[in-house]
Amino acid sequence: MPQRRVVTGRSQEPRQRFAEELRLLRAERGVSLKGLAEELGWDASSFGKMESGRTLGSPEVVEALDQFYGTPGLLLALWELAMADPSQFKERYRRYMVLEAEATSLWHYSVTMPPGLLQAPGYVREALVAGGLKGAELEQQVEARIGRQKMLEGEDAPPFRVILFEAVLRNSLRDPREWRTQLEYLVEASERPNITLHVLPFGSGLHGLVNTNVMFLRLSDARTVAYAENDVWGELVEETSRVERLHRTYDAVRDLALDPVKSRTFILRMLEEVPCEQST
Incomplete structure (x- = not known):
């Protein structure tokens, strides 16, 4: 079987691809995290965590990003794939x-x-903290559950x-x-x-x-x-x-x-x- 040809060179893993697209779109727009936060009304650190793959964010945030970047539905579709990624x-x-x-x-x-x-979300978080999770891994597992x-x-x-x-x-x-x-x-x-x-x-x-x-x-x-x-x-x-x-x-x-x-x-x-x- 011939080796699969890499077309874009971007990650094939949904969570990493989502974070990668966020970074690329912001770079193309030439806006800082602070500027993005001022435009959309969410905290800059939230966007930073999404771009680093530490969190996926909420669908409301992703829809706002789709509108801001002029990518109707693209980011939301990638977000859904990342949420479902086993x-x-x-x-x-x-x-x-x-x-x-x-x-x-x-x-x-x-x-x-x-x-x-x-x-419920509060129960999810306390249960995972009791299991020893913290930091980025905790946030990832809360979102996954x-x-x-x-x-x-x-x-x-x-x-x-x-x-x-x-x-x-x-x-x-x-x-x-x-x-x-x-x-x-x-x-x-x-x-x-x-x-x-x-x-x-x-x-x-x-x-x-x-x-x-x-x-x-x-x-x-x-x-x-x-x-x-x-x-x-x-x-x-x-x-x-x-x-x-x-x-x-x-x-x-x-x-x-x-x-x-x-x-x-x-x-x-x-x-x-x-x-x-x-x-x-």
Whole structure:
């Protein structure tokens, strides 16, 4: 096979290409970061982080840049590709992320934390900081996790069933305001037509997933795969017999959980216990 010819000499990795285009467009316009900030009304350091690849910025900022540079839709398209790029995730998750993006339906069981697809931004940040991330890597992983959630939005969003053990709803964040936001996010998610949310209360008894988070993905070729993990281990399971055993265990856990209406009421009652303002 002949070697691929390099046409532009620019990066083929979406995140790097996005940052590269931002730098080139600003250089062609002959404007400084400070000047760009004065024109568009955002902080110069934000544009600097985007051009260095430390952050991708928000769609509003990217749309403003598209308008400023006269590149209607180009930067936003590159931004969307960068947000969806599995290379931004840690190595052991990358294949899973590729499969997740192709899933036609999903099922999840959570032991101590809401699944990443249902974490509010404040929760995402605190969870990643607790895991030891900081600086540019932290910002990248926050954006990556929040960006994944877009797959559950829109008319063509896949159905998602999630079971939350009660510990998920008891292990609150340090900031009561952020915790209230997270609980409200779960209530809002439970009202979406494609999301079915169950709560498994304390006292439901032992079961086969006591210490294991698991996500099942139904793929377009009708296969189902699973990703099982705890705090120190994670594994993508593709062998049919193992996936089926895990799924039978999941179904047994679902039978122990509250139905969606009672689960929503359960979370609303917990919301009533959270103060609206952070105490001083």
